[in-house]
Every structure is written in C-alpha cells, then in structure tokens.
Amino acid sequence: MSVIRLQENQxxxxxxxxxxxxxxxxxxxxxxxxxxxxxTTFYFLLSAAPLVLLLTYGAQYLAQLAExxxxxxxLLAALYDQFQLEQLASLGLIPQQTAIAAGxxxxxxxxxxxxxxxxxxxxxxxxxxxxxxxxxxxxxxxLPLIIIPVAFALVSLTVATQAVINFLANVEMLxxxxxxxxxxxxxxxxxxxxxxxLYVVLRQMPLQHPPRWPTFVVSGLATLTLSLLYLGFGxxxxxxxxxAVYGALGGVVFVLxxxxxxxxxxxxxxxxxxxxxxxxxxxxxxxxxxxxxxxASKLDGIVFGRANRLLAKYGRTFxxxxxxxxxxxxxxxxxxxxxxxxxxxKEINGQERHLAELGEGELFGEMAYLLGEHRTATVRxxxxxxxxxxxxxxxxxxxxxxxxxxxxxxxxxxxxLMRMNKVAQG
Numbered sequence: 001m002s003v004i005r006l007q008e009n010q011x012x013x014x015x016x017x018x019x020x021x022x023x024x025x026x027x028x029x030x031x032x033x034x035x036x037x038x039x040t041t042f043y044f045l046l047s048a049a050p051l052v053l054l055l056t057y058g059a060q061y062l063a064q065l066a067e068x069x070x071x072x073x074x075l076l077a078a079l080y081d082q083f084q085l086e087q088l089a090s091l092g093l094i095p096q097q098t099a100i101a102a103g104x105x106x107x108x109x110x111x112x113x114x115x116x117x118x119x120x121x122x123x124x125x126x127x128x129x130x131x132x133x134x135x136x137x138x139x140x141x142x143l144p145l146i147i148i149p150v151a152f153a154l155v156s157l158t159v160a161t162q163a164v165i166n167f168l169a170n171v172e173m174l175x176x177x178x179x180x181x182x183x184x185x186x187x188x189x190x191x192x193x194x195x196x197x198l199y200v201v202l203r204q205m206p207l208q209h210p211p212r213w214p215t216f217v218v219s220g221l222a223t224l225t226l227s228l229l230y231l232g233f234g235x236x237x238x239x240x241x242x243x244a245v246y247g248a249l250g251g252v253v254f255v256l257x258x259x260x261x262x263x264x265x266x267x268x269x270x271x272x273x274x275x276x277x278x279x280x281x282x283x284x285x286x287x288x289x290x291x292x293x294x295x296a297s298k299l300d301g302i303v304f305g306r307a308n309r310l311l312a313k314y315g316r317t318f319x320x321x322x323x324x325x326x327x328x329x330x331x332x333x334x335x336x337x338x339x340x341x342x343x344x345x346k347e348i349n350g351q352e353r354h355l356a357e358l359g360e361g362e363l364f365g366e367m368a369y370l371l372g373e374h375r376t377a378t379v380r381x382x383x384x385x386x387x388x389x390x391x392x393x394x395x396x397x398x399x400x401x402x403x404x405x406x407x408x409x410x411x412x413x414x415x416x417l418m419r420m421n422k423v424a425q426g
Contacts (some may be wrong), residue, residue, distance in 0.1 A: 031271070045259065070071075129208060131207075214277065280310070288361075314388040316386075324380065332392040333389050343358075346376070363409060
C-alpha cells in the first residue's frame with residue numbers, strides 16, 4: 001500500500017510540475033511578454049551605455065594612478081577581468097581611445113534611461129502579476145535614483161573582491177590551490193549576488209508579494225538559467241557574423257540579442273512564479289470546463305486530464321443519504337460534483353420539498369458565498385458521491401482568473417434561483 005501511495009504522490013508531483021510549466025507558458029504567450037522583453041532590452045541598452053562609459057572613465061583614472069600605485073594597478077586589472085572591458089572595446093561598445101570626452105555621458109540621460117528601464121519592468125510585472133492597486137507615487141520616482149548608486153556599489157564590491165584575490169596571488173601569500181578556492185568562492189558570491197537581486201525584484205516588484213519560499217526557489221532557477229545562457233550564448237551566436245552584416249553596429253546588435261534573451265528568460269520565470277501560486281486555480285478551471293465540454297483544447301485535456309492531484313487535496317467522499325449541505329447553515333464552501341448524484345431539498349411551509357437533482361460536473365453551494373446568506377437548500381447524496389470541496393477564497397480566485405468559468409457560475413446560480421422560485425410558487 002505504501003509503494004502504491006508513493007507512486008501516486010510522485011505522479012501527482014509530476015502532474016503539478018507539468019501543469020505549472022504549461023500554465024506559465026500559456027500565460028507567457030497570452031501576456032505578450034516577448035514585447036515586454038523587447039521594451040526592457042531597449043531601455044537596458046540605453047542605461048547600460050552610460051554605465052559602461054563611466055566604467056571606462058574609472059579605468060582611465062586607475063590607469064593614470066597605476067603608474068605610481070600598485071594598488072591602482074591591481075584594481076585596474078580586476079576591473080578589466082570582471083567586466084571584460086577589452087572585449088567590450090573589441091565589440092565596439094566602448095571607445096578604444098584612451099581619452100574620452102566626459103560630456104558624452106550626462107547624468108540626466110542616465111537617470112531618464114534608468115527610469116525607462118524601471119517603468120518597462122513595472123509594466124511587465126503588472127501584466128504578469130495582475131493587480132488593481134497602484135504603486136506608491138514617491139516609490140515610483142525614487143526607485144530609479146536608488147538603482148544607480150546600488151549598481152555602482154555592486155561594481156565596486158566585485159572589483160574590490162577580485163583585486164584582493166589578485167593581490168594575494170601576486171605576493172604569493174596563497175598557494176595555487178587556495179587561489180582556485182578563493183576564485184571559486186568569489187564566483188559563488190557573484191552568483192549569490194545575482195540570486196539575491198532576482199529574489200528582491202521578484203518579491204518586491206509585484207504589488208501582491210508572492211510567497212517567500214517559492215520566490216527563493218524560482219530566483220535560483222532563474223539565476224541558473226541565466227548563467228547557462230551566458231555560458232552558451234557564444235556557441236550559438238558569433239559576433240563576427242553580425243559585424244560582417246552590420247559593420248560597427250554588429251557588436252551592439254550582438255549584445256542586444258543577448259539582453260533580449262536574458263529579459264525573455266527572466267520574464268518567463270516571473271510568469272512561472274505566478275503560475276506556481278495559481279496552478280490549482282488553473283487546474284480547477286480546466287477540470288470544470290473540460291467536464292462541461294467547452295473552453296478547453298485537446299492539449300488542455302492531456303495536461304489537466306488527471307484529477308488525482310486535485311482529489312487528493314480537495315476531494316471528499318459521501319455515502320448514500322449523507323448530507324453535504326444543510327439548509328440554514330452558515331458554511332461557505334462550494335462543491336464540484338466529480339462523481340455521483342445529489343438531490344436538492346428545501347423546506348417550504350414546514351415540509352421538505354424536492355427541488356432538483358444534480359449530476360457529475362455540476363458546481364453547487366456557491367450561492368451562500370456569492371449572496372452572503374445562509375444555506376438556502378439541503379443537499380444529500382443520492383448515490384455514493386465524490387466531490388471537490390472548495391473554500392470561499394478558492395471560489396473567488398476562480399472567478400477572477402477565468403471569465404468563462406465566472407459566466408458559468410453566474411448562469412448556474414441564476415438558473416437555480418429560477419427553479420427555486422417556481423417550486424416556491426407552485
């Protein structure tokens with residue numbers, strides 16, 4: 001029995017993962033996140049250009065100090081190593097000359113482009129994590145001002161860390177093994193830094209903050225995916241081909257494609273995080289619509305066809321004659337009749353009268369929640385019944401998530417009220 005239960009749990013976990021990924025992909029396409037990724041990439045390029053040039057100014061200043069300072073030499077080497085300035089120069093993204101006019105970078109341009117980047121990110125997150133509330137006006141305008149010093153602080157931290165490691169290596173204070181160890185720790189620290197930044201963005205940017213643990217896990221998956229994308233990008237895209245077609249702009253196009261893929265990857269994982277919190281809602285919606293025979297594709301039927309996971313979480317069985325709902329109760333749960341039949345009864349003039357019968361695929365019990373009243377009828381199992389018992393908040397989520405399902409619930413409720421009025425009048 002335990003082996004069968006373990007296998008069932010594993011199958012339910014696989015169903016959950018498949019349904020989450022499928023829901024995330026469908027929402028990704030529906031929300032047109034490719035367009036949002038393109039907009040974010042554009043503002044990223046505008047923001048990155050001034051920052052790269054500012055890094056170049058810093059490199060030039062350190063180069064002047066390096067003539068008389070060993071510390072400046074190590075910082076300069078760390079700066080080139082961490083941010084690959086020579087490669088950026090070869091791509092044509094920063095000037096090759098040693099003297100660059102400082103007027104080419106304006107703080108206003110940097111602030112405006114950073115604000116555009118933040119707005120593009122917020123616009124995408126409003127689509128991914130829908131919410132009717134509005135973000136605080138002060139926060140909306142102050143955030144771009146915070147990003148710039150934070151970016152420079154992170155740059156300084158990574159450069160300083162690498163400079164310390166290079167210094168210890170140059171003075172032979174560490175053996176070769178320890179140098180590899182410290183470089184590995186530095187790499188892990190940078191990965192952890194990216195992980196932390198993604199966590200903060202995914203956790204704080206949505207107006208309704210997602211749960212901490214799923215956000216932490218998804219941030220890690222996004223970090224891993226972006227790292228693999230960074231490592232494998234050069235194997236599939238070759239800068240020489242773009243330079244041959246676009247000339248001096250080839251490097252910019254090359255980086256633009258990489259940034260677009262990175263934004264697209266990040267938005268997919270953000271959408272995955274939302275789907276992670278809505279997978280039960282999506283599965284219930286498909287179950288209801290598939291049972292009705294409308295509103296679901298063949299692929300929906302394959303992905304959401306198994307109801308075992310939902311039955312394990314929300315399912316209850318009722319024996320013949322057992323009462324599911326009693327008239328006058330204050331309970332608010334809704335019931336989806338997965339298997340079996342139930343009968344509806346209402347007390348009229350002191351006598352219990354039969355109203356109707358409901359079969360598989362019917363949703364009932366929602367009237368008490370929607371109308372804010374006591375139970376208006378008694379529901380008893382006519383046969384052995386298996387039903388999904390849904391708490392009020394799940395019913396609310398279902399109606400917000402699915403317009404077709406909301407229409408079905410309202411239509412069913414209206415029909416039931418009409419039948420009850422006829423019985424009362426007759």
